[in-house]
Amino acid sequence: MAAGVNKVILVGNLGKDPEVRHLEGGTTVARFTLATNDYYKDKSGNRVERTEWHNIALWRDLAEVAEKYLRKGQQVYIEGRIRTRQYQDKDNQTRYITEIVADELTMLGGRPTTDQSTEPASQTAVPETQTFRQEPELDQLPF
Template sequence: MAGVNKVILLGRLGADPEVRSLPSGSKVTTFSIATSEAYNNRDGQRVEQTEWHRIELWDNLANIAEQYLHKGDSVYVEGKIRTEEYTDKDNIVRKATKIRGTSMTLVGGRSNEGGSESAQAVPSQQSRPAPERTPAPTPEFSSNTGSDDSDDLPF
């Protein structure tokens, strides 16, 4: 039986990304992002709940994250849940849940800069400038002077 393992997160970085280069030449960048939701509890009090997610990006995405992500930045990440087992220094087997990012989009500019900046990275593509966007053509409306029929609509 096939299944789906997909995670979509939009949150803010809690710290600058940590970058490691492996002997194989691969690069891995890890960071945590916080997602929050607010709701009113049964007593009518406003409650905010924050979840922290450990993100892991590899190779090209790791390079982009290293270059552009900083503490406090907003980032949109899509990926898969991965649970890994490891033995800590006291020989206790522990589990860690991470999100292995498969795509990432930088959302807005840094919190200390004005304006908005957006970039997108896809792991299977090389980093390249975003394509120029041309504005949609403005529809032209003309008056129908050749007819006295006021029920004629332009569509």
């Protein structure tokens, strides 16, 4: 029996600046929310917008790119896979979170829509559609 397919493609806007952590051993992780919108007509024929929020996780090189260039409101293309993980909250309750672990990131639409006048120019000096890919770790290779 063949393995399943776990692939997600999203285009949306960052709901907040990436939260970046540098873990032991030098590994970097960045997390942020991404809003995607779709539209439909209700029974009265009115156009209704629905926003879906996605939790995004970027690791290693992609996390460093996110730390340097991504800001709230910016439009991005994300390719990755869905992963659900569990953790213990401060009350020792088991919680679950479903997130998209990105393998590819493309910045779309140029500068973020929020006011970035306080950011250094080097923070946003990236070509409008620059694509970054995460190379698989050796233990993720299928052979």
